[in-house]
Amino acid sequence: MATVTEPGHSCGTAVLVRRVAGGDERAWRDLVDRNGGIVWGAARAYSATRADAEDVWQATWLSLAENLHRLRDAEALPGWLVTTARRESLRLARARRRESPAGLDGVLTETADDGGDPESAALRSVLAARLARAFSQLSGRCQQLLRVMAVAPEASYEQISRALGVPRGSVGPKKQRCLRTLRQRMLALGGVEEPEVAL
Amino acid sequence: MTGAGTELGLLGRLFRAADPTPARAVSRAYRLGRDLAGGAAARRFVLLSDSADVSGAGSEGGEGERGLVFAVAGRVLDLALVPEEPGLLRASGMLLSRSGQPVPGGEVVFRHPAGTRRGELDAGGGFRVRAVPAGPVSVLLRPRTGAWAVTDWFVC
Numbered sequence: 068m069a070t071v072t073e074p075g076h077s078c079g080t081a082v083l084v085r086r087v088a089g090g091d092e093r094a095w096r097d098l099v100d101r102n103g104g105i106v107w108g109a110a111r112a113y114s115a116t117r118a119d120a121e122d123v124w125q126a127t128w129l130s131l132a133e134n135l136h137r138l139r140d141a142e143a144l145p146g147w148l149v150t151t152a153r154r155e156s157l158r159l160a161r162a163r164r165r166e167s168p169a170g171l172d173g174v175l176t177e178t179a180d181d182g183g184d185p186e187s188a189a190l191r192s193v194l195a196a197r198l199a200r201a202f203s204q205l206s207g208r209c210q211q212l213l214r215v216m217a218v219a220p221e222a223s224y225e226q227i228s229r230a231l232g233v234p235r236g237s238v239g240p241k242k243q244r245c246l247r248t249l250r251q252r253m254l255a256l257g258g259v260e261e262p263e264v265a266l
Numbered sequence: 267m268t269g270a271g272t273e274l275g276l277l278g279r280l281f282r283a284a285d286p287t288p289a290r291a292v293s294r295a296y297r298l299g300r301d302l303a304g305g306a307a308a309r310r311f312v313l314l315s316d317s318a319d320v321s322g323a324g325s326e327g328g329e330g331e332r333g334l335v336f337a338v339a340g341r342v343l344d345l346a347l348v349p350e351e352p353g354l355l356r357a358s359g360m361l362l363s364r365s366g367q368p369v370p371g372g373e374v375v376f377r378h379p380a381g382t383r384r385g386e387l388d389a390g391g392g393f394r395v396r397a398v399p400a401g402p403v404s405v406l407l408r409p410r411t412g413a414w415a416v417t418d419w420f421v422c
Contacts, residue, residue, distance in 0.1 A: 087299070092299040092300055093299075094299075095296070095298065095299025096296050096299055099292065099295045099296060099299070103287050103292060103295070104282065104287070106287075107285075107286075107287040107291075108281060111281075111285060117285075117288070119381075121288060121290075121291045122381045122382065124287070124291050124295070125291065125294055125295065125382075126377070128295040128298055129298060129406075132298050133416065158379060159379070159380060159381065195280055195283075195284070198276060198277070198280055199280065199284070202277065202280075213274065213277060214277070214281065216274055217274045217275075217277035217278035217281055218278055218281060218282075220274060220275070220278065246273055246274075249273065250273070
């Protein structure tokens with residue numbers, strides 16, 4: 068099982084949180100940079116569109132700004148952010164009566180306008196497209212779980228269970244089941260050989 | 267690395283490459299840091315008056331208008347809500363200093379369960395925001411200078 072968080076990383080986060088509480092703008096930017104991938108991943112996992120995810124993203128950071136003084140354990144910040152993003156997404160989905168996650172259905176069409184950089188070129192590779200298609204064929208719950216775990220690989224199962232609101236004991240089995248299904252979908256679409264080459 | 271780790275790693279790289287956080291969203295999050303630096307913490311408006319609380323009160327500014335006044339250290343928010351069409355309201359108002367001087371420039375954000383509606387504070391501290399959904403809202407004021415402040419959620 069993954070470790071909770073690297074000690075140095077959590078110490079750094081604690082220092083950053085104290086500096087932010089003292090009004091240090093640079094520390095806030097560092098917090099955003101350090102945790103942005105997790106927040107965006109969670110927002111996208113639970114939002115129907117990129118536009119919704121942007122609303123969730125901003126609401127999550129705003130909530131952190133409002134509640135920073137209540138944060139007692141800096142180590143718990145990533146989990147808190149994922150939980151908040153999930154709640155904001157579900158609140159938005161309820162309000163709009165849309166419950167379906169974004170998944171990767173549109174990831175190859177609804178992406179940032181990043182032109183022809185090398186990452187985009189890689190993305191267009193056969194395997195990346197196949198992985199995206201296989202992922203999009205997973206259930207919504209599998210997409211949400213794998214998406215969050217993919218962007219927060221250092222998170223423990225306990226953090227994941229709290230953040231996603233699922234029993235702790237079910238995280239590991241669900242992850243394995245979802246990955247097994249992903250492999251099967253990949254195979255059905257044409258194989259998973261040497262994935263490192265394409266990505 | 268395990269097989270599962272490899273797959274999650276690949277997915278993570280795919281998400282980062284194909285679906286990165288939009289730069290404009292990152293900029294907006296950064297801006298919150300500037301606001302924090304200005305005031306160190308979010309400040310809460312206190313509701314001073316609400317025309318809806320006055321039994322039998324007629325509207326002061328027009329039919330169906332609701333007036334609310336909020337205050338926070340050094341700032342007063344005078345807000346009017348008028349039905350625009352079924353389910354939607356037009357919000358207008360002014361942000362003043364305690365001495366009654368307008369607070370020019372900045373942003374006003376009406377947060378509601380389905381998202382946000384935004385407007386700009388003009389040179390006189392005034393603002394107007396259309397199509398605010400009726401229901402729970404919270405108003406966030408982000409003046410160009412000084413700390414930002416937010417109201418508690420209330421139903422409009």
